[in-house]
Amino acid sequence: MLSIQNLNAWYGSSHILQGINLEVRRGEVVSLLGRNGAGKTTTIKTVMGLLRKANGSVRFKDRDLLGLPAHKRFGLGLAYVPEERRIVPGLSVLENIRLGIVASDKRAREKEVVEQIAETFPRLKERLHQTAVTMSGGEQQMLAIARALASDPDMILLDEPSEGIMPLLVQEMFELFSRLRKAGKTILLVEQNVEAALRISDRAYILDQGEVVHADSASALLRDPVIQERYCAV
Numbered sequence: 001m002l003s004i005q006n007l008n009a010w011y012g013s014s015h016i017l018q019g020i021n022l023e024v025r026r027g028e029v030v031s032l033l034g035r036n037g038a039g040k041t042t043t044i045k046t047v048m049g050l051l052r053k054a055n056g057s058v059r060f061k062d063r064d065l066l067g068l069p070a071h072k073r074f075g076l077g078l079a080y081v082p083e084e085r086r087i088v089p090g091l092s093v094l095e096n097i098r099l100g101i102v103a104s105d106k107r108a109r110e111k112e113v114v115e116q117i118a119e120t121f122p123r124l125k126e127r128l129h130q131t132a133v134t135m136s137g138g139e140q141q142m143l144a145i146a147r148a149l150a151s152d153p154d155m156i157l158l159d160e161p162s163e164g165i166m167p168l169l170v171q172e173m174f175e176l177f178s179r180l181r182k183a184g185k186t187i188l189l190v191e192q193n194v195e196a197a198l199r200i201s202d203r204a205y206i207l208d209q210g211e212v213v214h215a216d217s218a219s220a221l222l223r224d225p226v227i228q229e230r231y232c233a234v
């Protein structure tokens with residue numbers, strides 16, 4: 001579904017991504033792991049069109065993305081939950097979810113989508129009319145994920161969703177990812193929480209200094225503490 005070949009990207013004159021190759025097939029959950037500064041966020045931002053100085057090939061559902069502006073990429077069925085959540089703090093939970101639906105022009109299905117989301121996120125269901133800013137960081141992150149799912153995307157890209165969240169909610173979040181995987185969603189997940197990410201992934205890529213240094217099945221990586229220690233220890 002997503003195919004990245006020989007991707008290079010720059011911040012100004014700093015050459016950050018140095019020839020990344022990565023595939024995510026339909027229905028797969030793939031983790032992108034590596035230390036701080038390895039290039040994980042840069043990879044996702046380049047896919048989403050938020051960093052334009054790039055070359056190589058990024059194809060999504062067989063369309064070339066690099067030539068398209070960011071807003072056109074969202075329209076193709078990609079949903080993105082950035083590290084900095086970007087929910088609208090002054091709106092209620094329900095209004096934030098509606099923004100996701102409107103964005104994908106599915107207003108007619110609003111009732112159904114809201115019901116589905118309330119079922120998937122019991123914690124949000126209880127808080128539909130609460131102002132988003134009054135929720136905990138973890139609940140706001142859940143809301144950001146719910147809003148992304150409301151657009152019924154073909155693929156969702158998540159950048160460190162568990163960062164800075166209390167352990168109970170982190171556990172809930174990974175249970176959610178596990179359910180999304182079973183439901184056949186296609187996910188590219190950037191995580192520092194390596195073990196939890198591998199447990200809900202099919203495969204993983206490990207980045208170091210802007211290069212893929214290792215790619216394997218999640219189960220093989222789970223059995224490989226040396227690789228985990230070498231490239232993923234913070």
Ligand code: ATP
Pocket residue numbers: 011014016034035036037038039040041042043
């Ligand atoms: P983290 O977990 O810290 O976000 P990461 O693997 O996502 O790590 P990136 O954020 O992709 O890493 O950063 C890759 C490199 O790009 C780092 O060397 C970083 O200093 C550099 N970088 C990131 N953002 C910018 C920016 N806006 N301008 C210049 N350099 C940047």
